[in-house]
Amino acid sequence: MTPLLGLTGLRSRARTAADVDALSGPSGPPPTWATLGELTSPLAAARLVGAVPRLASARRGDGHLVIDIPGWRAPELSGAPLRAYLRRLGYDGRGWGFGTNTGDPRRDVERLSARVLDLVDAAGAPASLVGWSLGGVIAREVARRHPDAVRRVITYGTPVAGGAAHTSIARAYGRGAGVDADAAKVARRLDARSPISVPLTVMFSRRDGVVAWQACIDRATPGVEHVEVSSTHIGMGVDPDVWAVVAERLAASSS
Template identity: 45%
Template sequence: MKNSTTPLLSIAPLSHDDLAAIAPPEGSPRRAGLVAELGTALQPWRLALKSRALLSAPRGDGRIAVALPGWKAPDVTTAPLRGYLRSIGHDARSWGFGINQGDVEAKRDQMVEQVRELAQRSERPVNLLGWSLGGVVAREVARSAPESVHRVVIYGSPVVGGPTHTAGVGAYDAEEVARIRELQAHLDATEPVTTPITAIFTRNDSVVDWRACIDRFSLDVTMVEVGSTHVGLGIDPDVWLTVAEALAEDPDT
């Protein structure tokens, strides 16, 4: 398994030893921590402060990149990132299914069909970007249709335990939570994702236990830590720069 980290600007990468020392997640985040998410209102200023770095990021070559929103979030939440990616040469698109209602398996099947069609039309695999639960869906699409997915970037996505370690766990009954948790663990153990994944997480996450975002199962993973809140991930300049670097085209691909 490849599990590495890539330094970006002032972001401190995690070493293999750091990753090994991270304990498994326990329960869901404390509700009191949700207050910290209010600091998201300050994020646009960080975008302005890092505008020079954002504009000088590696450019894309027109490959399609589909952005998937988080749980109960509409397409518009991924619009800022999509706009940025288009400005640096990517064909960034919304997923087209409106609000993400949380049915991972149903959305996986819909997205697999869409992604295969996009890959066929463009004559090359597409990139997938997933915020929170959108990243869970993107990861499952890559597992189901690896030939049609070039790279996956997920941020704030619980790859461990399904909804177990999220603030939204109360929206599911206990039996469904257990079913999803067991299914996710089974798939990762028997059919690990082979598509390259960049997984972004933040220890300031009050929506998902950040430890549940550590992907120890996929075969080609780069872990990157940022300092954003969960809600701020969509407009965090370090997230945008990480995405730009992850999607930078290899001359041989």
């Protein structure tokens, strides 16, 4: 009965992953079966119907600013359903303000940092950042640079290190095409020199067919929380368990 309730959305399938050190590291792109499973992503939206009662019962927000950052090649509109839900809970949910994420994280960290600082200055309180896939990479780096302006970071389907080598892009175009070979080294150097100091929640899924789930595990940030969900990569944006975790962690940061 419990698996059926989870399948319909009536019950959450998310669970905290406590012992991530025992999990294996990434060895390449996600398996082919997971990539093909991305075709089932629309089913995540169907689970929203069954999840309405538990999503509606989430704790009300305190009105603080929450900025949503889309994944690679995803339009800003992709985060509109989650932002609408967060606004319904009482948060000031906003898009990142730059339209489609075209895949230039270095540039986007710079311009989102400037936007966050402006918005936080106007609001008089730090913001929370929610990032999907590459959007989470950007959120992490903004928080690393400006911890006083960011109260919490929540990511889902976000590769922590290794760049495109651990994504389905590597399988489609070859490991040498578009893969930053130094990405892992750069990430390790940043984590060692200036670790992320704000509360961080990382969501990953073993069904992720775009980013190898092992690449989402953060083994460097002190106090990082890992939550495992059961969703395809594309489906995470409308997965009710992802929404519930976001709402719960935002409420915790408001306490």
